[in-house]
Amino acid sequence: PRTVAGMDALPAVHPRPGLPSRVSVYEVGPRDGLQAEKTMLPLPVKLELIDRLGETGLGIIEATSFVSARWVPQLADADDLMARLQRRPGVRYPVLVPNERGLERAMAVGADELAIFVSATETFAKQNLGTTLDGAIDMAAPVVRAAKREGIQVRGYISMCFGDPWEGRVDPAAPAAVAARLLELGCSTISLGDTIGVATAGHVLAVLDRVRAAGVPRDRIALHLHDTYGQALANVLAGLEAGITEFDSSAGGLGGCPYAKSATGNLATEDLVWMLDGLGIETGIDLMKLAATSRWLAATLGRPSPSRVVAALGI
Ligand code: MG
Numbered sequence: 078p079r080t081v082a083g084m085d086a087l088p089a090v091h092p093r094p095g096l097p098s099r100v101s102v103y104e105v106g107p108r109d110g111l112q113a114e115k116t117m118l119p120l121p122v123k124l125e126l127i128d129r130l131g132e133t134g135l136g137i138i139e140a141t142s143f144v145s146a147r148w149v150p151q152l153a154d155a156d157d158l159m160a161r162l163q164r165r166p167g168v169r170y171p172v173l174v175p176n177e178r179g180l181e182r183a184m185a186v187g188a189d190e191l192a193i194f195v196s197a198t199e200t201f202a203k204q205n206l207g208t209t210l211d212g213a214i215d216m217a218a219p220v221v222r223a224a225k226r227e228g229i230q231v232r233g234y235i236s237m238c239f240g241d242p243w244e245g246r247v248d249p250a251a252p253a254a255v256a257a258r259l260l261e262l263g264c265s266t267i268s269l270g271d272t273i274g275v276a277t278a279g280h281v282l283a284v285l286d287r288v289r290a291a292g293v294p295r296d297r298i299a300l301h302l303h304d305t306y307g308q309a310l311a312n313v314l315a316g317l318e319a320g321i322t323e324f325d326s327s328a329g330g331l332g333g334c335p336y337a338k339s340a341t342g343n344l345a346t347e348d349l350v351w352m353l354d355g356l357g358i359e360t361g362i363d364l365m366k367l368a369a370t371s372r373w374l375a376a377t378l379g380r381p382s383p384s385r386v387v388a389a390l391g392i
Contacts, residue, residue, distance in 0.1 A: 086365065086390055087354060087364065088351055088352075088354055088355035089355065090354065090355060090356075090357045091355065091356070091357070092356060092357035092358075093356060095318070096317045096318065096356060096358060097317060097320065097321075097322045097358060098357075098358065098359060099322070099358065099359040099360070100317070100321075100322045100323065100324060100353060100358055100359075100360060101136060101137060101299075101322060101323045101324075101360075102135060102136075102137070102323075102324060102326060102346060102349060102350065102353075102360050102362060103137045103139065103268070103299060103323055103324065103325045103326070104130055104135045104137060104138045104139065104326065104327070104328060104346060105139050105301075105325050105326065105327050105332075105343060106126070106130065106138075106327040106328040106329070106331040106332070106343075106346070107123060107126055107127050107130070107138060107139065107140055107141060108139040108140065108141055108142050108152065108172070108173055109139065109325075109327060109332055109343060110327040110328070110329075110330075110331025110332035110343060111123070111151050111152065111331065111332065112142060112149045112151050112152055112332070113331075113332035113333055113342060113343075114151060114331065114332060114333075114378065116378050116379070117150065117151055118151075118377070118378075120154050120157055120158060120161070122377060123141075123154070123158055124158065124161060124162065124163075126328075126370070126374060127140055127162065127170075128163060128165075129366075129370040129373070130328060130367075130370060131165040131168045132165075132366060132370075133362055133363050133366040133367040133370060134360075134361040134362045134363050134366075135168070135346075135361075135362055135367075136167065136168060136169065136361060137168070137169045137171065138168060138169070138170055139170075139171050139172065139173065139192065140158065140159065140162060140170040140171070140172055141154075141155040141158050141159065141172050141173070142155060142172065142173035142174075142175075143155050143156075143172060143173065143174050143175065143178075143179035143180075143182045143183050144173065144175045144179065145175075155172070155182070155186075156182055156185070156186050159172065159183070159186035159187065159188060160186050160187075169189075169190050170188075170189075170190065171188075171190035171191060171192050171232060172188045172190070172191060172192070173191075173192045173193075173194065173234075174188075174191045174192065174193060174220055175193070175194070175216070176216050176217075176220065177219050177220060177223070179220070180219075180220045180223060180224070184227075188229075189229060190229060190230055190231075190232075191220065191224050191229060191230075191231045191232070192231065192232040192233070192234060192268075193217035193220050193221060193231055193232075193233055193234070193264070194206075194213075194217070194233070194234040194235075194236060195210070195213040195214050195217055195233065195234070195235055195236070195255060195259070196210055196213055196235065196236045196237055196255075197210075197235050197236065197237045197238045197241075197247055197251045197252040197255050198210065198236075198237045198241040198243075198244050198247055198251060199244075200241055200243040200244045201236055201237045201241050201242075201243070201244075201272075204243060205236070210255070214255070214258055214259075214262070217233070217259075217262070218262055221233075221262050221263050221264060222262075222263070225263050230265040231263070231264055231265060232264060232265060232266045232267070232268060232299075233256075233259035233262070233264035233266070233267045233268070234267075234268045234270055234301065235252050235255050235256060235259070235267065235268065235269055235270055236270045236272045237270065237272050237273070238251075238252035238269040238270055238271060238272075238276075238284060239252075239271045239273075239275055239276035239280055239281075239284065240271070240273050240275035240276070241273070242273055249280075249283050249284045249286075249287040249288075250287055252269055252284055252287070252288065253284070253287035253288045253290065253291040253293075254291060256269070256288045256291060256293045256298070257288075257291040257292050257293055260292070260293050260297060264297075265297070266297055266298070266299050266323060267293060267297055267298055267299070268298075268299040268300070268301045268323075268325055269284060269285075269288070269298060269299070269300055269301065270301040271300075271301065271302050271303050271312070272301075272303065273303065273305060274302070274303030274304060274305025274306055274308065274309070274341075274342070275305070275306060276302065276308060276312050277308055277311070277312070278308070278311045278312055278314070278315035279315070281300070281302075281312045281315040281316055281319075282315050282318075282319055285298065285316070285319045285321070295319065295320045295321060296320075296322065298321055298323075299321070299323035299324065299325060300312070300313065300316045300321055300323075300324050300325065301324075301325035302316075302324070302325070302344050303341075303342050303343060303344065304330070304341045304342070304343070304344050304345070304348075304383075305341055305342065307341075309344035309348070309349075310344070310348060310349070310352050313344070313349060313352065314352070317356075317358070324344075324349060325343075325344070326343060326344045326345060326346040326348075326349045327342075327343035327344070327345065327346060328345070328346045328347070328367060328370060328371050328374070329345055329346070329347065329370075329371025329372075329374055329375060329382035329383075329384050329387055330342070330343055330344070330345035330347075330348070330371075330382055330383040330384040330387075331343065331371075331374070331382075333383075341383045345371075345382070345383065345384030345385070345386065345387065346362075346367060346371075346384075347364060347367055347368050347371060347384045347386035347387050347390075348384055348385055348386050350362050350364050350367065350386075351364065351386045364386075365390070368384075368386065368387050368390045371384060371387045372387060375387070
């Protein structure tokens with residue numbers, strides 16, 4: 078295989094006027110990625126993964142989930158993981174919390190940033206969360222209120238903002254209405270999820286317009302894009318043009334898409350950083366260290382990373 082190393086392997090930098098000069102990459106691999114993997118990683122491997130990700134310069138690493146182990150057995154070690162996590166100064170380690178029980182567990186192990194999740198559609202709320210759209214928000218509300226009392230910030234995820242495996246196309250008014258409710262509830266950032274990866278660039282802009290019209294400012298919005306149909310980076314560029322400055326991604330593209338027969342789910346962090354580097358947009362992330370980490374993890378999982386950049390770098 079072709080092997081390139083050092084500066085030659087990085088893209089040429091050609092900034093575009095009107096794009097943000099810096100964006101936050103919100104790394105979801107250890108949580109969203111691992112919960113979708115069939116392989117159960119031992120706790121020391123997870124801790125090494127999070128540590129290596131912190132070493133790459135990532136500033137936000139979602140560490141785990143306090144969803145019941147009955148639903149997500151891959152992350153059943155969340156309490157131990159948080160207790161043993163070596164926090165790097167300047168790195169945030171949010172954890173996913175489904176309800177007040179999850180909140181208690183997260184607080185008991187010193188979590189200092191949280192994320193809750195709701196749905197833009199009724200069917201996904203029923204199928205995946207066992208409740209209604211309103212019921213999911215009602216479940217999240219006491220978590221957000223209690224966290225805010227402790228001075229802890231809470232991110233709100235909205236699933237199925239662009240398409241739903243049961244309902245098909247989703248009206249942009251649906252995620253916009255839910256985003257407005259999460260803002261009112263007190264979520265610090267609202268992550269719009271293209272959970273099945275069906276969004277295209279114009280669709281992203283249409284949803285962002287509706288969300289802003291519903292009263293949610295652009296600087297409170299993050300995009301959680303999936304590469305199922307190869308559209309994730311085009312959709313990121315649309316988001317950048319609209320002034321979005323936080324993007325979710327998963328190291329090495331960890332985690333497939335549970336709703337499509339595809340190995341490609343989460344946008345790979347390397348693919349995102351490659352494009353941002355080429356645009357001269359600051360992320361603070363060392364792409365080579367990140368790709369090396371994904372290589373190591375792919376070897377541990379026993380399958381190649383779906384990231385195109387990891388494959389192309391050949392390191
Ligand atoms: Mg995802």
